[in-house]
Amino acid sequence: MNNKNIGILYIVPTPIGNIQDISDRALNILKTVHLIIAENTKYTNNLLKILKIKNTIISFHKYNENNQTQKIISLLKTKTIALVSNAGTPVINDPGYELVHTCHKENITVIPIPGPCAAITALSASGLSSNTFYYAGFIPKKKNTRINFLKKIKNKQTTVILYESCHRIIHTLNDITNILGSKRKIVFAKEITKKWEKIKYGTSIQILTWLQKDPCRQKGEITLLIKHKKKKKKIISSKIKKTLHLLIKYLSMKKSIELISKIFKIKKNDLYKYTINQFQHDKK
Structure with missing residues (x-):
């Protein structure tokens, strides 16, 4: 390997289900780097066997990330390293933030490789607005924390993307129905790219009822997408309208609006x- 490439950390996405989603570029990097750091060495070993790749793998997970980071930074002085997670794009809800952050501080090159990500893949097929979105990762496990979390995102005026465990999905959908409303549109996406992939659009109560009818529907890795909250149209009362029309007869539009805004505590733009x-x- 060319010495010019030494001192590079590659962020390498791996398939979230379908092995064919591995890119040629990702394959080449996993073959040619000096070593691979993996969230789960057993899982990654199995993946490399399927891909017919032989390379050195060292453990790098949330429990040893702090200790391993400085060791890996030292290795990056003379080696190229690929960071992989169990599935999908590393660092997104997976270990690696501290390592990448430290690389930048140490002027070590970080190269991201495009690839699978459950959140983005589900968003692209959701039918929900995707120009802007709020990715919140895993929903809190504890009920009270989860309820407070849902209250915070209730009025988000952008699509919200969440991950949830199959073991808690019914509890979470109950909470979503109670807090965000039974008519709030959501998309339930599970097992993306896998054999039992399912993407279902409906209201929170429709999705909840559908899941309760068949426990098998609850199994698998789940991504939830919540439709944005629509802005409520500002209603201008008849009293404000009458006062505004009266003032405009004697004052300029600008002055009338300034006065009405102060009197009734309403935004001038409205x-x-x-x-x-x-x-x-009136002109028509």
Whole structure:
């Protein structure tokens, strides 16, 4: 390997289900790096056997990340290393943040390889708005913490992406139904890219009922996507309208809106929109 490549940490995504999703570039890196650091060495060994790759693997998980980081930084002075997780893109809800952060501080090159990610894959097929989204990772396990978490995301005006365990999905959907509303649109995506892949769109109560009818539907790795909360249209009361129309007879539009805004504690922008629309309507 060319010495110019020494001192590189590669972030290498691995398949989240379908082995064919491994890219040629990822394969080449896993073959040619000096060593691979893996969240689960047994799992990664099995993956490498399937891919017919032989390489050195060392353990790097959430319990030894702090201790291993400095050792790996030292190794990166003379070696190229690939970071992999159990499945999908490393660092996203997986160990690696501290290592990548330290690499940047030490001026060690970090190269990300594009590849599988359950959250993005599910989003692309969800039918929900994807121009902006809020990725929140795993939903809290404890009920009270989960309820507080759901209250915080209740009014998010962007698509929310979550991961959940099959063991807690019914409890979570019950909480979503109670807190976000039974008519809130969600997408239930499980076993993405695998044989039993299922993507279902509906209201929270529809998805909950559908899952309760067949416990087998609850099994597997789950991604939940929640539709954004729509902005409520500002309602301008008849009292405000009458006062505004009266003032405009004697004052400029700008001055009238400024006064109404102060008196009724309403945003000037909302008043401008109403006034302009009203003038346009009167002209017709």
